[in-house]
Amino acid sequence: MQAFAETWEGQGDMRPRMRRTFVAVTTLSALGVAWFVLTTETGLISSGRFPDPAATWAAMRQLAGPGYAGSTLVVHVAQSLKLVLGGFLFASALGVSVGLLMGWNRKAEALINPVFLLLRPIPPLAWIPLAILWLGLGDAAKIMVIVIAAFVPSVINTSTGVRTIDPTIVEAARMLGTPHWRYMSEVLVPASLPAIFTGLRLSLQAAWTTLVAAELVGALAGIGLVLNVAQQDIYPAMILSAMFVVGVLGWLMTLLLGLVESYALGWRTA
Amino acid sequence: MEPRLQPLETIAYGAIGLVTFFAIWTIVVLSGAVPHTFLPLPTAILTRFTFLLTHSFAGATLPQHLLASIDRYLGGFLLAALVGVPLGLLMGWFRWLDDILSPIFDGLRFIAPIAWVPFAALWFGTGYGGPIMIIFAGAFSPCLINAHRGARFVNASLTEAASMLGTGHFRTITEVLLPASLPSIVAGLRVAAGLGWQSLVGAELIVAANGIGYMMVQGQANLQTSTVMAGMVSIGLVGFGMDRLLRLAERAVGKRLGRPA
Numbered sequence: 001m002q003a004f005a006e007t008w009e010g011q012g013d014m015r016p017r018m019r020r021t022f023v024a025v026t027t028l029s030a031l032g033v034a035w036f037v038l039t040t041e042t043g044l045i046s047s048g049r050f051p052d053p054a055a056t057w058a059a060m061r062q063l064a065g066p067g068y069a070g071s072t073l074v075v076h077v078a079q080s081l082k083l084v085l086g087g088f089l090f091a092s093a094l095g096v097s098v099g100l101l102m103g104w105n106r107k108a109e110a111l112i113n114p115v116f117l118l119l120r121p122i123p124p125l126a127w128i129p130l131a132i133l134w135l136g137l138g139d140a141a142k143i144m145v146i147v148i149a150a151f152v153p154s155v156i157n158t159s160t161g162v163r164t165i166d167p168t169i170v171e172a173a174r175m176l177g178t179p180h181w182r183y184m185s186e187v188l189v190p191a192s193l194p195a196i197f198t199g200l201r202l203s204l205q206a207a208w209t210t211l212v213a214a215e216l217v218g219a220l221a222g223i224g225l226v227l228n229v230a231q232q233d234i235y236p237a238m239i240l241s242a243m244f245v246v247g248v249l250g251w252l253m254t255l256l257l258g259l260v261e262s263y264a265l266g267w268r269t270a
Numbered sequence: 271m272e273p274r275l276q277p278l279e280t281i282a283y284g285a286i287g288l289v290t291f292f293a294i295w296t297i298v299v300l301s302g303a304v305p306h307t308f309l310p311l312p313t314a315i316l317t318r319f320t321f322l323l324t325h326s327f328a329g330a331t332l333p334q335h336l337l338a339s340i341d342r343y344l345g346g347f348l349l350a351a352l353v354g355v356p357l358g359l360l361m362g363w364f365r366w367l368d369d370i371l372s373p374i375f376d377g378l379r380f381i382a383p384i385a386w387v388p389f390a391a392l393w394f395g396t397g398y399g400g401p402i403m404i405i406f407a408g409a410f411s412p413c414l415i416n417a418h419r420g421a422r423f424v425n426a427s428l429t430e431a432a433s434m435l436g437t438g439h440f441r442t443i444t445e446v447l448l449p450a451s452l453p454s455i456v457a458g459l460r461v462a463a464g465l466g467w468q469s470l471v472g473a474e475l476i477v478a479a480n481g482i483g484y485m486m487v488q489g490q491a492n493l494q495t496s497t498v499m500a501g502m503v504s505i506g507l508v509g510f511g512m513d514r515l516l517r518l519a520e521r522a523v524g525k526r527l528g529r530p531a
Contacts, residue, residue, distance in 0.1 A: 023366075024373035031374065049393060106275050110283030115291045121510040122502050123468035125384070126483075128475055129490035129498045134308065209382040213472045216387060217487075224385075228476075231388035239388040243381055250380035 051237035059237035060244075068238060069229035071221055077245065079221040080211060083139060084253070087146030088207045092200055095151045099158025099199070104188060109159065116155070124149030124210045128217050137218045142211060149210035153202035161195025162188060197261045204257055208250050223249070310496040318496035319503060327497060328488035330480055336504055339470060339481040342398060346405025347466045353406075354413025354462075355455055359447050361414075362421025363439065375414065383408035383465070384472045396477040401470060408469030409462035416458025420451025456523045460516040467509050 032053075038044045039052035047055060063073045102109040127145050135141035165188070173187045189196075215224020223245050230238035275283070292312055298304060299311050306314070322332035330338070361368040383404060390403040424447055432446045448455075474483025482501055489497030 020369055020372075023369040027370050027373050028377075050389075107283055110275055110280045111287040114284040114288050118288070118291075119506075121506040121513070123464075123471055123505065123509065125468050125472040125475065126486070126502050126505045128472075129486045130495070130502065133490050133493065133495055133498060209384055212382045213384040213475070216384060216472075216476050227385060227388050231391060234392065236389075236392065239392070243385050243389075246385045247377065247381040250382065254380070 047236070048234075049236065051240055055237040056240050059235070059241045063226065063238065063241055063245075069221075069226045073245070076221055076223050076226055077249065080215065080223045081249065083142045083222070084146060084207050084211045087143045087211070088150050088204055090143075091147040091150035091207070092154045092203050094147075095154030095199070095203065096158045096196055098151075099155040099196075100162060100184075100188065100192075102155065103159035103162025103192070104184075120152060124152075124206060125213050128210075128214050131214070132218060137220060142214050142219070142222075145210050145214050146207045149206040150203035153206060154196070154199040157195050157199025157202070158192060161192030161199075164195070165191045193265060197257075197265070200261075201254070201257060204253055205250075208253065212246055307493060307495060310499065314496050315499045315503065318494075319500040322497070322500055328480075328485045330485075332482075332485070332500070332504060335480060335482045335485045336508065339474065339483070340508070342401045342481065343405055343467060343470045345398070346402040346470065347409050347463060349402065350406045350409035350462060350466065351413050351459060354410045355417045355458075358414040358417025358419075358455075359421045359443050359451070362418045362424075362451070363443055363447060368418070375411070379411060383469045384476075387473060387476050390473070391477045396479065400477055401473040401481075404473035405466045405470050409466030412458045412461040412465060413455075414458075416454045416461070417451060420454030420458075421447045423454075424450040453520070453524050456516070456520045460513065460520055463512050463516055464509065467505075467512065471505055 036053055039047065039050065040054065051059070059068075062068055063076075065072070067073070067075070069076070098112070102112055124145055127148050128141075131141040131144045135144060169187060169191060173183050178187065211222075212224045212227070215222040216228050219225040219228075223242055226242040227239060227246075230236075230242055295309075295312055299306060299309055310318070319332070324331060326334075328335070357371075361371055386404055386407045387400075390400040390407075394400045394403055421443075428446055428450060429442065432442045437446070470481075471483045474481040475487055478484045482505055486498050486501035489495075489501060
């Protein structure tokens with residue numbers, strides 16, 4: 001598939017990458033100009049529905065400087081990142097372990113799977129009211145929903161990864177009499193690492209979406225709270241700024257995980 | 271890898287797992303370690319569920335809340351499919367459209383769908399339009415991405431044969447690209463259905479005056495854990511049912527048209 005995609009890319013153009021970058025920059029600039037024209041210049045879109053660039057800039061400076069919804073941008077971002085990363089790390093450590101166990105040991109899988117199938121159709125966001133009932137509006141409730149959200153994808157992808165390891169590798173290790181723990185650390189884990197990372201990416205995404213939702217429902221700080229307060233104040237410029245922050249943070253986290261992945265999977269000639 | 275288990279063994283282990291799960295739950299509650307208001311017995315949730323089927327809570331019975339949710343859900347999901355799939359096919363066929371729209375969607379992709387809630391409420395209100403926009407935000411990208419990917423990886427000899435025979439753009443898209451990328455599209459619809467359902471629940475938790483999410487928020491406000499958990503059960507059941515339906519569709523399409531790209 002990869003090779004196919006590359007030949008496809010190469011068709012027609014001499015330098016497809018440069019052309020794409022050029023078109024992307026042009027599109028985004030055109031969008032920026034259209035935004036300015038539709039709001040500030042002509043007022044076709046009223047500022048009550050969508051903010052103009054100047055108001056958005058002012059809202060961003062307010063968020064960064066004096067602060068909004070109780071604290072400054074740095075405090076909100078630190079709060080959200082602390083929860084999402086903490087919850088994600090805990091859930092993925094747990095999820096990968098359970099996934100390895102389920103992929104490796106059929107009895108464990110048969111034992112755990114039905115319970116898992118029972119809980120899986122409940123979307124993570126549906127746990128939010130229960131988390132608030134149990135743990136209130138503080139950090140603990142957020143961590144609970146993030147852990148639930150991030151746990152499932154890491155378990156599924158890890159166990160699938162173990163199951164789909166090339167049987168030749170497994171048998172070779174067996175035949176050579178590899179002891180259990182070495183088999184675990186040198187065959188099982190490395191061979192399922194690509195699938196594990198697919199799971200981690202999905203986990204991280206789910207964790208971030210769930211945290212933003214949980215903070216929107218109720219929180220004391222965090223970027224979701226900024227969105228919520230801006231909605232109640234009917235402050236479109238602040239809504240847009242907060243959405244921008246949500247997007248940038250989501251992007252940064254994906255980027256970071258991508259770096260970890262290319263480091264961990266360096267042995268693969270990808 | 272260990273040898274496969276016998277079917278009977280799988281069932282036996284599964285039963286042990288489930289019984290253990292519910293036994294621990296029951297023992298924890300009966301021992302008084304946690305109060306009933308905090309964690310009700312499994313049977314209490316079932317009782318509450320059947321009670322809500324016929325008795326009104328937060329303005330409506332459970333089936334009425336569910337119907338309100340499903341009504342919104344279908345609206346948002348169909349809108350996402352009707353916009354996302356054709357747009358994805360067009361982007362797969364016309365390179366210039368792909369080049370123009372991809373940077374925009376790449377940027378929007380990182381914004382969690384639920385973060386659209388404030389604008390959705392501001393633009394379309396909290397009744398019907400707002401939640402529909404949230405579902406749309408959740409379900410749109412899998413529809414678009416899978417149609418796009420399906421159309422791009424259509425066997426080049428098919429599209430070349432079509433263009434050699436003088437087939438126009440419109441007919442190439444509807445009669446070559448669409449059927450050839452159908453397996454990928456249906457797979458995308460299944461992912462979209464799950465994400466859309468989850469976005470709807472989120473939207474109803476934050477803004478809505480009826481629906482299953484609203485019922486759960488009211489249950490939470492009244493400290494009725496059993497109502498909240500009955501809501502979770504219904505959400506799970508509906509989500510599970512929809513996923514099964516689309517899985518069947520996926521298999522039917524896959525059988526007729528080969529495996530997805």
